[in-house]
Amino acid sequence: MTVLQIVLIALAGFAAGTVNAVAGGGSFFTFAALVFGGLPTLDANATSAVALTPANLASVVGYREEVRKNFREMIPFLVIGIAGGAIGAWLLITIGDEGFRPTVPWLLLLATVLFALSGHINRAIAPFAAKGGAGVKFAAFALMAVVAIYGGFFGAGMGIMMLAALAIIESGDFHKSNAIKNAVAFLIQTVSATLLIAGGLVHWPHAVITMLASIAGGYLGVSVARRVPQPVIRATVVTVGAVLTLVFFVRG
Structure with missing residues (x-):
């Protein structure tokens, strides 16, 4: 690695730790930096996923009280996360870089759209959460399974869809849903x-x-990020995602 590549990767890691602690989407920064630092797309995705896993443990610790109180109810979600993460990683390894590279711009586009429309997704889910019913909850569990596989395969934006599914299952208890999401996401990543x-x-x-x-970004950057309105941070993540999507479509 050159000095410039080391600096670029370090800055991307710091940015990822900061935005993940506040709004999510940090893998946009690290994945891009690792690709432009010379790694193949498959290796960059794997390296980014592994590197960001320890920092994401902090979010689980932050909700430790909710995790402790609701652990029994969380078990089905944790099982889904373990199975989905394993399947997603297996698929990623199986298709190799030649198979993964063409999917990158589409995955980036999907993740960017999810971040951009996260507020609309939450509002669209609200009527289903209020309605409930066995069929709706089954669909929500199925969505959780798909999101878990996606998380093991690529991961950017999985938290948004996971929260949408949990909003139906948990009937609007946000902190409980967020605690489950953090724990399941950490298991998927692990x-x-x-x-x-x-x-x-x-x-x-x-x-x-x-x-x-x-880790430094998650610890030191949050105090700075708290002073910036969350919509601004989300807009920054969406902009980065959009630029990366365009770049990878052009690169082919």
Whole structure:
């Protein structure tokens, strides 16, 4: 790695740690930096996923009281997360870089649209959450399973869809839903990271720099990010996602 690449990866890691603690979407920054730092798209995705996993543990710790109180109810979601994360990582390893590269712009586009429309998604889900019913809840559990597989495969934007499904199942208890989302997402990332490491896709020098910088961003950057309105941070993430989507479509 050149000095410029090290600085770029460290800055991206710091930015990812900061925005993940406040709004989500940090993998946009790290994935892009690792690709432009010279890694193949598949390896960049794997390295980014592994590097950001420790920093995301903090969000679980922050909701430890909700996790403790609702742990039994969380078990089905945790099982879905473990299974989905394993399937997603297995699919990623199986298709290889040649299969993964063409999907990157579409995955970035999907994640960007999810971030951009997150408020509208929440409002659209509200009537279904109020209505409830066995059929609606089954559909929500099915969505959770799909999101878990997506999270093991790529991950950006999975929190938004997970919260949408949980809003139906948990009938509007946001903090409980957020605690479940954080715990399930962390399990998805941990299982996925384990398989990606075993698959030899992680570049450790890049991962360690990203990991340390993201932890610093999560710890030090939050105090700065709190002073910036969340819509501004979300708009920044959406803008970065849109630019990256365009760049990867042009690159083919």
